Amino acid sequence: MxxxxxxxxxxxxxxxxxxxxxxxxxxxxxxxxxxxxxxxxxxxxDATAANRLLVQSAVSLFVNLPLGYQQKLSAVEGVDEICKWQWFGGRYEQDKGGFFAQFAIDPEPFLPSYPEMHVVEGSYDEFIRTRTGCVIGRQLADKYDWKVGDRIPILGTIFTRTDGAPWEFIVNAIYESSSPAFEELQMFFHFAYIDESLEQRGATGPRGSGIFMLKIAEGVDPVSVQSTVDELFENGPQRVQTTTEAEFNRQFISMLGxxxxxxxxxxxxxxxxxxxxxxxxxxxxxxxxxxxxxxxxxxxxxxxxxxxxxxxxxxxxxxxxxxxxxxxxxxxxxxxxxxxxxxxxxxxxxxxxxxxxxxxxxxxxxxxxxxxxxxxxxxxxxxxxxxxx
Amino acid sequence: MPAAIRLRSVTKSYSKGGQTLRVLDELDLDMDAATFYALMGPSGSGKTTLLNLVGGLDQADEGVVQVGDEDLAAMQSSELAEWRSEHVGFVFQGFNLLPVLSARENVELPLLLAPLSRRQRRQQAERALELVGLADRMNHKPRELSGGQEQRVAIARAIATDPQVILADEPTGDLDRDTADAVLEMLRRLNRELHKTILMVTHDPQAATYADKTIHLDKGKLGRIEENATPTGGS
Incomplete structure (x- = not known):
């Protein structure tokens, strides 16, 4: 050759x-x-947890569920923890083009429900105690060079303050994730913070919660909980759709086709x-x-x-x-x-x-x-x- | 050992446009070993076809084509390829050097088929180039050489494997008179000094004078064989 x-x-x-x-x-x-x-x-x-179910409106992900559902859901047999998830959709004031996800959650049940989340800096207890506090992912902290104690101004797009000012959050803790399904470019803060502002008419935006996350107790079949929850609200006032975390993510992705x-x-x-x-x-x-x-x-x-x-x-x-x-x-x-x-x-x-x-x-x-x-x-x-x- | 060439009742036809054209028609021809032959005839007389048959590039429809002791008509295509690599060197009108290779690499190419080391191949190629007077152009690409130099490289390539037979198809067709004479002189020297049997197709009567004998073909048949009494070429 x-x-x-x-x-x-x-x-x-x-x-x-x-x-x-x-x-x-x-x-x-x-x-x-x-x-x-x-x-x-x-x-x-694949990395999503099998013991977490997500409850959303059967109409659409963009329709919030009444807050009163939380009590009924927590009473369902086999539900270990329940936590609200509300998409905030704000924009960091200093970063015109940047985007990252912010969610309003219930701090107490949140951490035990997500064992893949590891607080590496600051204090989660401090976060629980601070109404305007937040927890941010490591990648997010690195991206904007945020540290524990920093104050982050976020302009609301769905939830806007009536005085036109940005929402202000104090970084109480930074987490790292051990799962690719739980990313580090997120920010979590108290659901109560926006809910109280809405109640006191200090802000405008939709009431209720976009999603209720249910952590299923060990040894309980998630499928049985899933059908129990769906049946519970079959006659309203608003029907719900309960899915596993993996199915939810799949549906979320398939919104784009x-x-x-x-x-x-x-x-x-x-x-x-x-x-x-x-x-x-x-x-x-x-x-x-x-x-x-x-x-x-x-x-x-x-x-x-x-x-x-x-x-x-x-x-x-x-x-x-x-x-x-x-x-x-x-x-x-x-x-x-x-x-x-x-x-x-x-x-x-x-x-x-x-x-x-x-x-x-x-x-x-x-x-x-x-x-x-x-x-x-x-x-x-x-x-x-x-x-x- | 120089090879004699013998053709007996050789017939070769081609199909073109639905018609069969008989290019060689029961041709009988004997060529002596270590002799320089010029092959002449009008266009379509079968000169190149004869050259292809003698060189094992094509096979006769009928008859015997014998070069040395080998009957080419009885060989398979792979056997013919192997035979060509050892026994025949080709010189073409358009030189047909590979443009991406240097002069030495072009000459070395046929030696890849011989059982030689890299060093031996290199030495043999360099010797062949020295023989044609191009020792100082070894590393030049064909585009960096003149037409005459390109043809001399092609001759070096043809003799690199030390074949018994050299077949040249209009080797001076693309060259001016002086360069053509130099190339023809070189072919004659290969015949005289290295005892190669050379068969050269040409349309040029002056080129034919360099040969010992001139074979005339006409319509696929042997016309006559002329002996050049003093084959001294144009000089």
């Missing part, structure tokens, strides 16, 4: 080779990212695009090299060698592209994970994802080389020598 010739054929056409390698790099990188997003979503779904399927379709389209791009390059290359390959056949090189020269060239271009894509993915993993943490907490470009990208590139390389390779192998020497390119 004339390896040097193979290498020179690639180096000898720098523009064509670098464009093909560049196209493969972009495509494989994109496929890796799409795969990382898909597996990140499923990883965060079938995201994993969409990503797979995009990945498939990218794969086809790159396949045709490399195939086109190799067909042109094969045609351009016809006479060279004819000369080699005349010298005594076999049909297989001429075919492998083209397959090898295609494989080499795709391998180079895949290598660069892997390098790019490894270098950009951290900033991408930080950037997507709010939406895809499980985002990670793992070895399996990189192997998939490289595997696809090698597959495209071999398949794209086969067609011109077979053509070159089948062409007779005399015909190849007559070819005018």
């Amino acid at each position: 004339p390896w040097r010739l193979l290498l020179r054929n690639v180096i000898g056409h720098p523009l064509r080779s670098s464009l093909t390698v560049g196209a493969v790099t972009v495509a494989v990188f994109l496929i890796c990212i799409l795969q990382a997003v898909t597996s990140g979503l499923s990883r965060s779904l 079938d995201v994993p399927q969409l990503l797979r379709l995009i990945g498939g389209a990218v794969l086809f695009a790159i396949f045709f791009a490399v195939l086109n390059t190799m067909m042109l290359t094969g045609r351009e090299r016809t006479r060279d390959l004819g000369v080699m056949k005349a010298m005594g090189f076999g049909d297989g060698v001429t075919a492998w020269l083209l397959i090898g060239e295609s494989l080499l271009l795709c391998t180079l592209g895949a290598g660069l894509a892997v390098l790019l993915a490894v270098l950009l993993e951290e900033p991408l994970a930080d950037g997507t943490a709010a939406f895809i907490p499980g985002f990670a470009i793992d070895r399996q994802t990189l192997s998939l990208g490289v595997g696809i590139a090698l597959f495209v390389g071999v398949v794209s080389g086969i067609l011109p390779g077979v053509r070159a192998a089948r062409m007779t020497t005399t015909r190849a020598l007559q070819e005018v390119v």
Whole structure:
């Protein structure tokens, strides 16, 4: 096998080779990212707790449930803890474009319900005692350089203060998470803080709670609790829908459509695009090299060698592209994970994802080389020598 | 050992546009070993087809094509490829050097098929280039060489494996007169000094004078064989 010739054929056409390698790099990188997003979503779904149920309005997630439901729900057999979750949807005053999730919760049952949440700085007890206190995730604290004791002004968009001023929260504790399903770019504060403001007409916004989280006692079947809760409110005043945490997250993601399927379709389209791009390059290359390959056949090189020269060239271009894509993915993993943490907490470009990208590139390389390779192998020497390119 | 070439009742036809064209028609021809032959004839007389058959690039429909002791008609395509790598060197009108390789690498290419070490291949290629007077152009790419130099590299490539037979298809067709004479002189030197059997297709009567004998083909049949009494070329 004339390896040097193979290498020179690639180096000898720098523009064509670098464009093909560049196209493969972009495509494989994109496929890796799409795969990382898909597996990140499923990883965060897999990491959800089986012993937590979420109760929401059967009408929509955007319709709040009456606060009076809390007492009825806590009376359901098998419910260990109950905690309100209310989406706040505020905006950090200093950060015009930034976004992070804020939730109003009940501090006492919250921490025991989420064992994956570990307070690493400050005091959770202090948070319980402070009505305007909040707990923030490590990534959020790092992002804005917030420390325990800092005061954070948040402008309400759903809940607005009647004096037009921002809401102010004191950082009492910082947590880290041991689960990809519980991200560190969140802020939690007292539900009572906004509820009292609404009651005293110091703020406007919807009453009630968006979600009630139920922590199921050990040994109790969540499915039985689920059906009991749904039956409890079957006749109103507002019907509810009870789901497991995983199902809730799945539904939340599917509000945008079938995201994993969409990503797979995009990945498939990218794969086809790159396949045709490399195939086109190799067909042109094969045609351009016809006479060279004819000369080699005349010298005594076999049909297989001429075919492998083209397959090898295609494989080499795709391998180079895949290598660069892997390098790019490894270098950009951290900033991408930080950037997507709010939406895809499980985002990670793992070895399996990189192997998939490289595997696809090698597959495209071999398949794209086969067609011109077979053509070159089948062409007779005399015909190849007559070819005018 | 120089090889003699023997053709008996060789017939070769091609199909074109639904019609069968008989290019060689029961051709009988004997060529002596270590002799320089020019092959002439009008277009379509079967010169290149004959060259392809003798070089094992194509196979006759009927008849015997014997080069040395080998009957090429009885060989499979893979056997022919192996045979070509050891016994024949080709020189083409358009030089057909591989543009991405240097002069030395081009000459080294056929040696990849020989059981030689990298060092031996390199030495043999350099010797061939020295023989054609291009020792100082070894690392130049074909685009950096003149037409005459390119053809000399092609000749070096043809003789690198030390074949018994050199087949040249219009080797001076793309060259000016002076350069053509230099190339023809080189071919004649290979015949005289290295005892190569050379068969050269040409349309140029002056080029034919460098050969020992000129074979004339006409409509796929042997016309006549002329002996050049003093094959001194144009000089």
